[in-house]
Amino acid sequence: QVQLVESGGGLVQAGGSLRLSCKASGNTVSIKSMGWYRQAPGKQRELVAAITNRRSTNYADSVKGRFTISRDNAENTVYLQMNSLKPEDTAVYYCNADLYFEKDSWGQGTQVTVSS
Numbered sequence: 001q002v003q004l005v006e007s008g009g010g011l012v013q014a015g016g017s018l019r020l021s022c023k024a025s026g027n028t029v030s031i032k033s034m035g036w037y038r039q040a041p042g043k044q045r046e047l048v049a050a051i052t053n054r055r056s057t058n059y060a061d062s063v064k065g066r067f068t069i070s071r072d073n074a075e076n077t078v079y080l081q082m083n084s085l086k087p088e089d090t091a092v093y094y095c096n097a098d099l100y101f102e103k104d105s106w107g108q109g110t111q112v113t114v115s116s
Contacts, residue, residue, distance in 0.1 A: 001026050001027055001102070001105065002024050002025070002026045002027055002028060002030065002031060002097050002099060002102075002105040003024070003025045003026050003105065004022055004023070004024055004095045004096075004097055004105055004106065004107035005022065005023050005025075005107060005108075006020060006021065006022045006093070006094070006095045006107040006108065006109065006110040007020070007021050007022075007023075007110065008020040008021050008110065009093060009110030009111045009112045010111075010112070010113070011113045011114075011115065012085055012112075012113070012114055012115070013114070013115050014085060014086055014087055014114055014115065014116050015084060015085065016085050016114070017081070017082060017083045017084075017085065018082045018085065018112060019079060019080070019081050019082070020036065020079065020080040020082070020093055020095075020110060020112075021077060021078075021079055022034065022036070022077065022078045022079075022080075022095030022107055023075070023076060023077045024076040024077070024078075024097055024105075025076065028076045030099045030100050030101070030102060031053070031076075031097050031098070031099060031100075032052070032053065032098045032099060032100050033050055033051060033052040033053065033097075033098045034050065034051060034071060034078040034095065034096065034097050034098070035047060035048070035049060035050030035051065035058075035069070035078075035095075035096045035098070036048040036049050036050075036069065036078075036080045036093055036094070036095060036096070037093070037094045037096055038089075038091035038092065038093045038094070038112075039091055039092050039094070039109075040088075040090060040091040040092075043091075045094070046060065047060055048060050048063055048067065048080070048093070049063065049067055049068075049069035049080060050069065050096075050098075051069045051070070051071045051078060053073070055071060057069055062088075063082075063089075066082065066083050066084045066085075067080060067081065067082050067083070068080070068081040068083075069081075078095065080093070082112070085112075085114045086114060087114045087115070087116045088114075089112060089114050090112060090113050090114050091112060092109040092110065092111050092112075093109065093110050093111075093112050094106055094107055094108075094109045094110075095107035
C-alpha cells in the first residue's frame with residue numbers, strides 16, 4: 001500500500017500562485033504515475049495533471065500554461081505549481097498514485113480557494 005499526504009493549499013487572490021506538495025510513503029516502488037485531481041462543489045472529480053515515472057506529463061486543457069507538475073523521485077514527492085490562479089480553480093485538490101497491480105491510492109485532499 002501507498003500513503004499520500006498533501007500540503008500547500010490555502011486562500012489566494014485571483015492571479016496569485018500556490019504550490020501543492022504530495023509525499024508518498026509505504027510501497028512506493030509500486031507507483032506507476034502520480035497526479036493531481038480536483039473536485040469543486042457540485043462537480044465531478046477531474047484530472048488536473050499527471051506525471052509518469054519517466055516524467056512524461058499530461059494536463060487538463062483548463063490549466064495548460066498556468067500549472068506545472070513535477071516530481072522528485074528520490075523524495076517520493078510530487079508538486080503542483082499553480083500560477084495565474086482563477087476563481088474557477090477553487091476546489092479540493094487530491095493527490096493520486098496510480099499503482100502496479102493495486103487499486104489507486106488517494107490523499108485526504110487540500111482546499112484551494114481563489115478569491116476574485
